[in-house]
Amino acid sequence: MLVVKFGGTSVGKPERMKKIAELVLSMPGKKIVVLSALSGTTNALVRIGDHLLAQQHTGAQNEIAELEKHYLQFSKELYSSEAYQAIGQEIVSRYFSLFRLLAAGKFDDRSYRELLAQGELVSTEFFYHHLQERKISSRLLPALHFMTIDENHEPELEKISERLKPILESVNVDILVTQGYICRNQNNEIDNLKRGGSDYTASLIGAAIRAEEIQIWTDIDGMHNNDPRIVKKTMPIAELTFDEASELAYFGAKILHPSTIVPAQKYGVPVRLKNTMDEKAPGTIISDKGSKHQFKAIAAKDGIIAINIKSSRMLLAYGFLRKVFEVFEKHKTSIDMISTSEVAVSVTIDDSTRLTEIVAELGKLGTIEVDKNQTIICIVGNALAEKEAVLQEVFSALGAIKIRMVSFGGSHNNISILVDTTQKDKALNLLNEGLFNLK
Ligand code: ADP
Numbered sequence: 083m084l085v086v087k088f089g090g091t092s093v094g095k096p097e098r099m100k101k102i103a104e105l106v107l108s109m110p111g112k113k114i115v116v117l118s119a120l121s122g123t124t125n126a127l128v129r130i131g132d133h134l135l136a137q138q139h140t141g142a143q144n145e146i147a148e149l150e151k152h153y154l155q156f157s158k159e160l161y162s163s164e165a166y167q168a169i170g171q172e173i174v175s176r177y178f179s180l181f182r183l184l185a186a187g188k189f190d191d192r193s194y195r196e197l198l199a200q201g202e203l204v205s206t207e208f209f210y211h212h213l214q215e216r217k218i219s220s221r222l223l224p225a226l227h228f229m230t231i232d233e234n235h236e237p238e239l240e241k242i243s244e245r246l247k248p249i250l251e252s253v254n255v256d257i258l259v260t261q262g263y264i265c266r267n268q269n270n271e272i273d274n275l276k277r278g279g280s281d282y283t284a285s286l287i288g289a290a291i292r293a294e295e296i297q298i299w300t301d302i303d304g305m306h307n308n309d310p311r312i313v314k315k316t317m318p319i320a321e322l323t324f325d326e327a328s329e330l331a332y333f334g335a336k337i338l339h340p341s342t343i344v345p346a347q348k349y350g351v352p353v354r355l356k357n358t359m360d361e362k363a364p365g366t367i368i369s370d371k372g373s374k375h376q377f378k379a380i381a382a383k384d385g386i387i388a389i390n391i392k393s394s395r396m397l398l399a400y401g402f403l404r405k406v407f408e409v410f411e412k413h414k415t416s417i418d419m420i421s422t423s424e425v426a427v428s429v430t431i432d433d434s435t436r437l438t439e440i441v442a443e444l445g446k447l448g449t450i451e452v453d454k455n456q457t458i459i460c461i462v463g464n465a466l467a468e469k470e471a472v473l474q475e476v477f478s479a480l481g482a483i484k485i486r487m488v489s490f491g492g493s494h495n496n497i498s499i500l501v502d503t504t505q506k507d508k509a510l511n512l513l514n515e516g517l518f519n520l521k
């Protein structure tokens with residue numbers, strides 16, 4: 083069985099959605115089709131939710147009306163027959179009545195999450211009825227029936243697998259359509275897998291059913307060697323190992339949700355990245371195989387905070403680092419990079435929710451300095467650490483860029499450097515020239 087996921091831009095226009103139907107139809111065997119919301123929808127729902135939380139009802143109503151216009155037009159162009167035009171209008175009117183109902187009630191975090199989930203619910207309903215209109219046999223598989231997260235917001239892979247098994251055994255159609263991104267939490271409330279989470283849904287389903295392959299269809303021809311939004315000349319990479327792709331996703335390659343690779347890797351299910359706009363392009367295959375000792379790609383993650391703890395008590399003392407780490411553990415904040423000297427330790431975090439409490443507690447251990455607006459640049463390649471003179475190449479490519487921290491040797495596959503975010507674009511371009519000879 084295949085799991086095929088189509089992102090927002092791949093379903094963002096009626097003609098694209100029609101093209102996807104063709105594409106799915108041309109794929110052999112059974113497949114689970116995971117869809118995102120139409121492009122721009124989740125952003126619009128976030129804006130509506132923010133207005134409502136801030137009690138700005140007019141702002142929310144205007145956004146809802148604007149979005150409704152877009153959906154009515156979309157539906158008009160998607161369906162051909164009168165009967166399906168009516169079905170389309172009914173779908174739109176049902177969802178937008180719900181939005182208005184949510185907007186009129188007491189709007190809290192729970193209603194916010196319910197609102198965010200509607201984008202994927204409506205896109206899958208649109209698509210399913212489009213298949214129906216074309217007499218393509220398919221079934222809707224509600225993600226809210228099987229996709230759950232635990233009290234730490236971690237997906238319950240075993241349970242997801244147990245729930246999917248009987249469903250898959252009992253259906254006799256080749257195309258099952260489900261929602262990306264959305265799930266239920268431990269309180270049985272509607273929740274989500276964080277922004278960009280449809281990739282993660284596809285990988286979780288792929289792992290849960292031990293799929294043959296997970297395909298992520300998007301608007302670019304695979305994983306590129308650098309961020310194409312920042313660097314002009316980038317190139318697609320034909321093959322990546324799970325470890326390489328995992329590091330790139332975690333450290334900011336937006337093409338994949340940060341956790342996408344984890345479930346697929348656990349069960350060795352290959353992940354293929356493909357371009358909906360150019361089906362013939364080879365894309366990227368991510369598996370346990372891959373060449374070694376080469377620079378493969380660079381990614382960057384913004385919003386990093388560096389914390390430096392300086393203490394003469396650290397000198398020759400054991401147990402000091404444990405005390406530092408315990409503070410982060412207590413506040414459920416994970417550390418990305420770390421570097422130490424005899425009297426100081428620097429760590430980076432990307433979640434500032436508990437920063438004040440963390441800094442206050444660390445203050446008991448030494449003098450604290452906090453640098454915000456930092457970026458981790460991650461240079462990835464299978465067994466890159468073993469490549470001769472690898473650091474020399476990286477540093478000479480970076481030239482005069484001011485580096486705040488370096489992490490090397492922890493992973494064989496990556497070299498991470500921390501720079502001020504103002505230096506990011508320049509650093510990515512210099513690395514592109516120096517390591518890939520692209521300019
Ligand atoms: P979708 O809506 O299909 O999930 P996304 O916008 O989330 O698509 O991801 C695709 C985008 O990721 C590309 O259009 C590209 O701009 C961006 N991107 C960032 N880094 C990379 C990279 N290293 N390789 C390919 N695309 C990247």
Ligand code: ASP
Binds near residue numbers: 278
């Ligand atoms: N629609 C969600 C988002 O925009 C999930 C996704 O597209 O992957 O974040």
Ligand code: MG
Binds near residue numbers: 281337338339
């Ligand atoms: Mg995405």
